[in-house]
Amino acid sequence: MSSPPPKGEKYRRLLEACRDLPPVLTAVAHPCDATSLQSAVEAQRLGLIRPLLFGPEARVRRTAAAAGIDLADLPITDTPHSHASAEAAVAAVRRGEAAALMKGSLHTDELMGAVVARETGLRTARRISHCYVMDVPGHPEPLIISDAAVNIAPTLAEKADIVQNAIELAQALRFPEVRVAILSATESVNPKLPGTVEAAALCKMADRGQITGGLIDGPLALDNAISPEAAATKGIRSPVAGRANVLIVPDLEAGNMLAKSLSFLAGADAAGIVLGAKVPIILTSRADSLMTHLASCAVAALVAAARRAALAAAVA
Structure with a gap:
């Protein structure tokens, strides 16, 4: 009997499965801590996502500078607070500007409240x-x-x-x-x-x-x-x-x-x-490891790819 794969190997396989996929435009809601920013930047480096940041711009940039994170030319939509960040990120998805949504340093309830809002959220029949x-x-x-x-x-x-x-x-x-x-x-x-x-x-x-x-x-x-x-x-x-x-x-x-x-x-x-929801939502904890955050991005990339394939098959 073969021995089980070592810890982390299954996630590395997920990352490998995304190697030939295009990065997913991802609205990142309120990335105001080092973990959220590092995860978004590293996921972009690996070609998993293309982050669009929604949060208080001055705070985001201060956090990045303090942690030594290079935001380069990542676009930032300035918002006054976490609720506004969630609403703006969800609105971007509704406009078709992003194909995935990612939780930053706000509470899950704040993000999901914007997602399930009946008139402005991302609900489907499911x-x-x-x-x-x-x-x-x-x-x-x-x-x-x-x-x-x-x-x-x-x-x-x-x-x-x-x-x-x-x-x-x-x-x-x-x-x-x-x-x-x-x-x-x-x-x-x-x-x-x-x-x-x-x-x-x-x-x-x-x-x-x-x-x-x-x-x-x-x-x-x-x-x-x-x-x-x-x-x-x-x-x-x-x-x-x-x-x-x-x-x-x-x-x-x-x-x-x-x-x-x-x-x-x-x-x-x-x-x-x-x-x-209308798009996959990357929902992680600030206590999660960088590998876990990247694996969550890889999962979203694979889900987005499967949805594109299903849509293309339906149209054909």
């Missing part, structure tokens, strides 16, 4: 949801976890969109096969655990073509979703059990705890992306 693309040391392939940051207690209909968004992300990331586990505390359908009933319903929705593009099984407990040995011990036979590469959690609390457990106990990195 539910907006968040995905972590996790590089877990010792695990052979990336894991997509959804939704751990946007939808607090999603309904069955919202979960169907969350699953579809995650599947399309996996396809954009060129997963050879998308295997989706709908997680719960048990692999048995139990009316006392509503999440297990909804998991079974999601599987039937996939059978009926209401969710497409991946293999789906659930309910599955975490162990028999990702461990072939655990699945075999429980006698679970499916193409997903023990081999899942997409994990759909029952609610935000479960997803947040799962992702942070992998990050802080297993040393995993977690690239963040929001899907279901």
